[in-house]
Amino acid sequence: MTVNVEVAKAQHNESMVLLEWKSLTVSVQSYRLWKWPTKEPCEAQQILKDATGAVQSGDLVAVMGASGSGKTTLLAAVSMRMMADVTGSVLINGRIVSQTQMKRLSGFVPQFDIAISSLTVREHLTFVSKLKGVRLATTRRVIDELNLGKCEFTRISHLSGGERKKVNLAGELLTEPDMLFCDEPTTGLDSFSALSVMNTLRRLAVDCGKIVICTIHHPTSHIFECFTDIVLVKKGEIYYQGRTLESSAFFASINCPLPLNCNPGDHYFKLVCDYDQDDYSGDENRFNEQKIVRVSHIENIAKKCSTVEYGESVLTKILNSNFQNACWLTQLRLLLHRSLLDSIRNLREYVIVMVLFLASSITISALYFHITPTSQTAIQDIRGALFLMVCELLYTLGYTVFYVFPQELPLLRREVGERMYRLSAYYAHKALLTVPKAFFESFLYVGIVYACVQFSTGFATYIGIATVCSVAGLLAVAYGYLLSCLTGSMELSIEYANIIFLLYGLLGGLYLNIQAFPISKYFSFFFFASEGASVYYWRTVGNITCDQVGNTTCLADGYAVLEDYSYGTTLDTVYFNYLLLAAELLVVHFLAYLSLRRFVNGIGFY
Structure with missing residues (x-):
């Protein structure tokens, strides 16, 4: 009987945990809005001072x-969830532990x-x-x-x-x-x-x-x-x-x-x-x-x-164990599954947003209904229809992602901080989810305009225009993610986007002679989409009636229209743009990921 009591007592002691924290101090750096003209460094402010305690x-x-x-x-510092300047020590059963x-x-x-x-x-x-x-x-x-x-x-x-x-x-x-x-x-x-x-x-x-x-x-x-x-x-x-x-x-x-x-x-x-x-x-x-x-x-x-009698074997085994979470691909798959479930459960809201989104395509279709490239006056109308279609589509795709990361940042900081998954897996799943969405919305949007304006150049032209708009849309989404991750705020993202997207829109080719911007035009997703859509459409247009008199230039066919806008005239130009789009897409997403990591690892706790 005595032996059984001793064994039970030993097992109890092995499971006992004593948590101590000694001289914990948490300091945060204070920031001045204006540092000029003073050059004095900002002093750190102590929000927790020399805290000591113990529980069992x-x-x-x-x-x-x-x-x-x-x-x-105090709770965040003792649990070692604090992302700030923390001094002091936290001990479990007399042993200093890592985060x-x-x-x-x-x-x-x-x-x-x-x-x-x-x-x-x-x-x-x-x-x-x-x-x-x-x-x-x-x-x-x-x-x-x-x-x-x-x-x-x-x-x-x-x-x-x-x-x-x-x-x-x-x-x-x-x-x-x-x-x-x-x-x-x-x-x-x-x-x-x-x-x-x-x-x-x-x-x-x-x-x-x-x-x-x-x-x-x-x-x-x-x-x-x-x-x-x-x-x-x-x-x-x-x-x-x-x-x-x-x-x-x-x-x-x-x-x-x-x-x-x-x-x-x-x-x-x-x-x-x-x-x-x-x-x-x-x-x-x-x-x-x-x-x-x-x-x-x-x-x-x-x-x-x-008064605490604790053992070391069980605790040492746990602390020294090589704990493995799910692998990166499994994390990606689970994150995709969770986001898809969330999208399906919020399908009603998405349908409402889509109806509002497609309202602009119906407006464009009504303004340019039944236009054919049979005269010089129709050229300007078709140019406007193509460019307006591209602008409305890309603006919408870029602006609709500004809320994503600021809205999910608390959840993201917590789950990444607890090492449930890697930040790269989270960002990769967000980027992958935009691919089917951008293609679906682009093909639907372009399809409505293409059918109502009655571009009479065949189904293959529609596929080409919709595809190049989809890929350019992916770049617009990447820029939206980048601005969102840089600012951490939907409001600031919109303010910055108003300026940046305006500049990119000017480089699209309708308002400025893009020959004057041989390099900077390639930063604009409006240029990629506008040039691609124009090449796919105008290269199939043959003879255009010259009904103008005086000194007005007569554009005899689609190739002349492309040259007038300083666009490429062959599909090789479009294929080259696809390569540039892919490279720029990777670079912008990588910059967005680095910016997001800065916010996730920011000062505070999760």
């Missing part, structure tokens, strides 16, 4: 403090819902599990443990606030972490849903032996009772840490007793939010009380560290 398996910790006090910064090792042992649940809302709960968790290399049996078990079975096939957008929080929590529990960091898990929930979420977290901590650390604002008395420990944060510093059951007696001993019938959470919250009493220079009693609190804080940490 079975603890459910409440991190409390005023808004802007540094609660989330990669911390991610293997912990999960981070953000404050806001970060998921594709059109997916069902099962689809979302299956996607996460496949990327993290988790078996589907584990996914099934997590769904059952969090009581998500009743909404398993419900879209995330149709879930209640509490159910969405549990879905975020489920995504982190798939890898069975020893530590969970939850940023304000009760924000936006009613009291019943908030208590349900906290009971789930308490069960994970107490029954499953995990470390759960939560930032929280104004917990109700029932929610406060769920916590085993509290950490009070004040102006970027840890004011106090201790056991929840012992805190009331301690603060009563320094003349800060808990009022009768008062919510303990409100009482402790007031202690760290009363900024009017920060100046202790004239109050010796207040200064002594502050000193006692600091001593008690250090003693509580030391007591927690000394």
